Amino acid sequence: xxxxxxxxxxxxxxxxxxxxxxxxxxxxxxxxxxxxxxxxxxxxxxxxxxxxxxxxxxxxxxxxxxxxxxxxxxxxxxxxxxxxxxxxxxxxxxxxxxxxxxxxxxxxxxxxxxxxxxxxxxxxxxxxxxxxxxxxxxxxxxxxxxxxxxxxxxxxxxxxxxxxxxxxxxxxxxxxxxxxxxxxxxxxxxxxxxxxxxxxxxxxxxxxxxxxxxxxxxxxxxxxxxxxxxxxxxxxxxxxxxxxxxxxxxxxxxxxxxxxxxxxxxxxxxxxxxxxxxxxxxxxxxxxxxxxxxxxxxxxxxxxxxxx
Amino acid sequence: xxxxxxxxxxxxxxxxxxxxxxxxxxxxxxxxxxxxxxxxxxxxxxxxxxxxxxxxxxxxxxxxxxxxxxxxxxxxxxxxxxxxxxxxxxxxxxxxxxxxxxxxxxxxxxxxxxxxxxxxxxxxxxxxxxxxxxxxxxxxxxxxxxxxxxxxxxxxxxxxxxxxxxxxxxxxxxxxxxxxxxxxxxxxxxxxxxxxxxxxxxxxxxxxxxxxxxxxxxxxxxxxxxxxxxxxxxxxxxxxxxxxxxxxxxxxxxxxxxxxxxxxxxxxxxxxxxxxxxxxxxxxxxxxxxxxxxxxxxxxxxxxxxxxxxxxxxxxxxxxxxxxxxxxxxxxxxxxxxxxxxxxxxxxxxxxxxxxxxxxxxxxxxxxxxxxxxxxxxxxxxxxxxxxxxxxxxxxxxxxxxxxxxxxxxxxxxxxxxxxxx
Ligand SMILES: [Zn+2]
Numbered sequence: 001x002x003x004x005x006x007x008x009x010x011x012x013x014x015x016x017x018x019x020x021x022x023x024x025x026x027x028x029x030x031x032x033x034x035x036x037x038x039x040x041x042x043x044x045x046x047x048x049x050x051x052x053x054x055x056x057x058x059x060x061x062x063x064x065x066x067x068x069x070x071x072x073x074x075x076x077x078x079x080x081x082x083x084x085x086x087x088x089x090x091x092x093x094x095x096x097x098x099x100x101x102x103x104x105x106x107x108x109x110x111x112x113x114x115x116x117x118x119x120x121x122x123x124x125x126x127x128x129x130x131x132x133x134x135x136x137x138x139x140x141x142x143x144x145x146x147x148x149x150x151x152x153x154x155x156x157x158x159x160x161x162x163x164x165x166x167x168x169x170x171x172x173x174x175x176x177x178x179x180x181x182x183x184x185x186x187x188x189x190x191x192x193x194x195x196x197x198x199x200x201x202x203x204x205x206x207x208x209x210x211x212x213x214x215x216x217x218x219x220x221x222x223x224x225x226x227x228x229x230x231x232x233x234x235x236x237x238x239x240x241x242x243x244x245x246x247x248x249x250x251x252x253x254x255x256x257x258x259x260x261x262x263x264x265x266x267x268x269x270x271x272x273x274x275x276x277x278x279x280x281x282x283x284x285x286x287x288x289x290x291x292x293x294x295x296x297x298x299x300x301x302x303x304x305x306x307x308x
Numbered sequence: 309x310x311x312x313x314x315x316x317x318x319x320x321x322x323x324x325x326x327x328x329x330x331x332x333x334x335x336x337x338x339x340x341x342x343x344x345x346x347x348x349x350x351x352x353x354x355x356x357x358x359x360x361x362x363x364x365x366x367x368x369x370x371x372x373x374x375x376x377x378x379x380x381x382x383x384x385x386x387x388x389x390x391x392x393x394x395x396x397x398x399x400x401x402x403x404x405x406x407x408x409x410x411x412x413x414x415x416x417x418x419x420x421x422x423x424x425x426x427x428x429x430x431x432x433x434x435x436x437x438x439x440x441x442x443x444x445x446x447x448x449x450x451x452x453x454x455x456x457x458x459x460x461x462x463x464x465x466x467x468x469x470x471x472x473x474x475x476x477x478x479x480x481x482x483x484x485x486x487x488x489x490x491x492x493x494x495x496x497x498x499x500x501x502x503x504x505x506x507x508x509x510x511x512x513x514x515x516x517x518x519x520x521x522x523x524x525x526x527x528x529x530x531x532x533x534x535x536x537x538x539x540x541x542x543x544x545x546x547x548x549x550x551x552x553x554x555x556x557x558x559x560x561x562x563x564x565x566x567x568x569x570x571x572x573x574x575x576x577x578x579x580x581x582x583x584x585x586x587x588x589x590x591x592x593x594x595x596x597x598x599x600x601x602x603x604x605x606x607x608x609x610x611x612x613x614x615x616x617x618x619x620x621x622x623x624x625x626x627x628x629x630x631x632x633x634x635x636x637x638x639x640x641x642x643x644x645x646x647x648x649x650x651x652x653x654x655x656x657x658x659x660x661x662x663x664x665x666x667x668x669x670x671x672x673x674x675x676x677x678x679x680x681x682x683x684x685x686x687x688x689x690x691x692x693x694x695x696x697x698x699x700x701x702x703x704x705x706x707x708x709x710x711x712x713x714x715x716x717x718x719x720x721x722x723x724x725x726x727x728x729x730x
Contacts (some may be wrong), residue, residue, distance in 0.1 A: 091624055111626035113511040113580030132628070133510030173510060197515075198509040 189213025374403025426724030617705020635705030
């Protein structure tokens with residue numbers, strides 16, 4: 001069975017079968033990552049451009065490690081300090097990237113739709129590493145992969161609460177889509193100013209207070225709070241946010257015993273989540289990092305060995 | 309025996325075959341088609357084409373001076389002619405802004421030189437100097453130079469005190485104020501409706517309340533002052549309901565909408581299509597239905613294109629960065645006739661909205677086919693469907709979400725002041 005997708009723009013482009021295939025492939029790469037020599041020659045001779053127009057050390061490093069473990073060559077381009085200067089159009093950027101003739105481009109951009117824009121214009125695979133508020137498919141895949149391992153593969157009957165700034169979160173959008181399709185029940189919870197419009201059209205229940213949001217949840221996914229939301233007039237203070245919406249050990253008692261805690265990082269300790277809780281054994285935050293490498297290896301493998 | 313200089317023979321008008329007699333740029337008579345004796349008159353066979361009064365567009369952006377790469381007065385008037393327009397009103401957001409007589413005069417001079425027989429150009433003055441919303445423009449002088457209305461279109465006036473004074477002062481100067489209604493602090497120019505689609509795509513949207521609140525302000529002011537205000541490009545149900553309320557009370561407000569608000573919903577921006585990015589943004593189906601009904605009932609008075617041409621490279625960018633606007637002059641009549649074919653509008657409503665009401669509101673010429681009306685009319689062939697391609701558009705702006713669609717008919721001829729210009 002060949003992998004036929006050219007690009008990964010959003011999780012909704014993937015069938016449930018595709019997702020299962022990614023997870024199974026990632027399972028096998030998890031094993032490589034525990035070996036002494038964590039490198040296989042699978043993608044030798046392939047080149048991957050990491051183009052991060054918006055800074056992100058985590059996702060970029062994760063992709064870089066994933067590619068290198070499969071022996072692909074990686075080239076990093078940051079927006080600043082490269083020839084891709086400010087003011088250049090995304091179309092020109094696309095042509096510049098094309099001229100490097102890579103096998104895949106991993107793209108992070110602060111503009112919703114940027115990954116689609118690039119993908120429509122290039123022949124190589126485009127992997128969306130986050131576009132604006134829109135989508136972050138690899139994060140959603142690694143989050144689901146992490147939960148799948150923690151739960152022995154079963155999503156049905158599980159409730160996942162996504163907590164915080166839903167409106168401006170590509171992580172939330174992609175996770176809602178993927179987790180509900182895998183059979184989980186998803187709740188979103190946060191102050192109204194950080195919830196997007198028309199949530200009635202999303203496959204979620206909406207909770208306007210932390211208590212009901214956490215009530216009986218099997219997992220809580222905290223989102224990173226952009227500190228400028230206060231200046232945007234969406235929050236009075238970080239202090240009040242932490243007190244009202246921050247995940248503490250006490251608040252988590254509302255959730256099921258042993259409920260899993262996730263956070264895509266980087267964490268604002270004491271804001272979205274209490275510091276001790278981030279380091280708790282039930283926290284999957286470090287598992288997410290490990291899963292991230294395996295899932296991205298799986299994606300690079302599938303996309304770079306695809307046949308049209 | 310008539311004194312006609314020419315006769316358009318065998319056109320269809322309200323289901324009848326008619327002849328149109330023209331002399332000295334004016335309508336002499338519209339009579340049932342027949343074998344009359346008119347020895348001196350040239351005969352122009354219409355071949356059964358639909359006879360329509362030429363259209364008037366009270367809201368276009370011609371981009372000259374300053375942005376001639378998007379459009380200029382010559383190309384914009386060309387698109388207007390191809391679209392069946394005898395009169396167009398152009399907005400002031402040029403560079404320099406049309407806030408002084410010299411700019412108005414330059415526009416009129418360019419138009420006269422390039423298109424001496426029309427389409428006629430009627431500039432709209434900037435309401436405030438530089439469209440900055442801080443000081444009134446010299447509206448009396450702009451009126452004397454040839455402006456017919458005043459507007460801060462694109463940059464709504466935030467300060468309600470200044471806006472009130474502008475409406476008063478414009479009234480003395482003989483200019484009607486056209487207001488682009490959008491709370492300037494609520495997602496200005498977002499280009500997408502705040503709702504299901506913006507939520508899914510992860511784009512900052514503009515709520516309908518941003519438009520409706522400003523419509524409400526204008527209605528309350530117009531009532532209080534007893535002075536007319538014309539509401540630009542209405543897009544949503546809330547605004548329509550406020551207008552219906554206002555008109556029921558006899559408030560002197562008038563309003564316009566565009567074909568795209570009658571034909572498209574915010575689903576058109578799916579896949580981040582910048583061709584459908586307009587201000588105000590395309591709304592939901594419920595809004596579309598409300599706007600259609602308002603137009604049929606006369607709550608919305610007129611149709612305009614809000615013709616907003618842009619260069620291709622400006623629209624070929626991520627959604628949030630793209631400029632707002634649809635290039636509309638070339639397609640307006642065909643899209644309207646599509647709506648007539650589909651029963652969304654009847655022909656009389658369409659003609660009232662594109663021709664007779666604009667003339668009443670802004671004091672422009674219009675043809676009702678009565679004796680001495682200006683001979684401004686179109687022969688439209690409803691049996692000539694055509695595919696909209698960039699090459700077929702006379703406007704420099706090829707930015708339209710209708711690109712590639714088949715439109716139902718075309719303008720075979722346009723007469724302005726008795727002169728055939730298409
Ligand atoms: Zn406007």
